[in-house]
Amino acid sequence: MSEHLVCIECFRPVNSIFKIYSDGFKDLIECSRCHKVVDLYVECEPSVIIIDLILFKEKAYRHILFNHKFKAIVLLKFLVAFLLCDAYLYWFNKKNRQYESIRSNDHLLFYELEWNFYYMLLRAFINFLIYSCLIVFLSVFSKMRWKNVAYQVIKSLIMSSFGKLFVLPLVIWNPNDVYFNLASLFTLISNGQALSVGTQITWTKSKWIVTFSAAIVYMFDSGLEL
Ligand SMILES: [Zn+2]
Structure with a gap:
């Protein structure tokens, strides 16, 4: 470490x-x-x-x-909070789509959707796992060394994902796809900045690593929705 x-x-x-x-x-x-x-x-x-x-x-x-020294348990708590925000966003979007379906009377029970939240949490965790593994791999490949890089990348990603918390006020006050996408873009830029600072990879490289990893996760996640 x-x-x-x-x-x-x-x-x-x-x-x-x-x-x-x-x-x-x-x-x-x-x-x-x-x-x-x-x-x-x-x-x-x-x-x-x-x-x-x-x-x-x-x-x-x-x-x-x-x-600023954070204990591992604090990083874990941050990660859980951010995953819950991601899961809530997935669940919120799905709930809205299903709601349209209910209005068309082709849906069984609206409240069954609540169980979907646990599935969304699992989905958020898998997406984070793929995203972080890709970034660790590309960062290690870029730095050509393993020592310290993996831990620093994970820590950088968790500490710079605070933008996910923006989802909560957006859901309450103005649930609009444009704002959700802006919050996601903010988190990506913050991830890129933290990756660059934490591993001393150039900003250009970290930007491409984060963008590429996010694109792969997006394609994987879109496949899950089909
Ligand atoms: Zn100095």
Whole structure:
């Protein structure tokens, strides 16, 4: 696992972000290469970090992926939350289509649809598995090394998929395919940025890796709907 800290300005590996004095007072450390503060985000409110992540700021992604340590269980909780959002979106779309069918009196029971949610959750999990495996494979192939890359890719994908949460307010206030597609596009760009920052693959390469993997998952998922 990659556990080293970095300067978010120049990406130099550092041993510490703080200098801790004997009286317990903490002071931010200056980078010996770029002479800037190693990580200003440690003093920022979470809302500031979230806004900068939404703006795709590279430094914010470096802070989250390298200097902010998440336990495996926290990453797992994020993953479950994002899969539930995906499942809800699949289920919501299917429910709408079935609803039209009910109005045409060619459907049996509307409430049977509720059971479909579990199938949609499985579908979301399989799609994530294919998507992440493809990206891990292409990233390892691109970097020509396995060590640290797989873990960093998975962590980058999970931490940058917060755009999936946008689905919830959209479902409540304005369930429109255009907004759903924009939310998906946002998540893809965020995945690409995190992949580039987390693995140091160039932005162009990470963009193509994410786009190609998403296209494969889309084709596979479309096949499931037939
Ligand atoms: Zn630096």
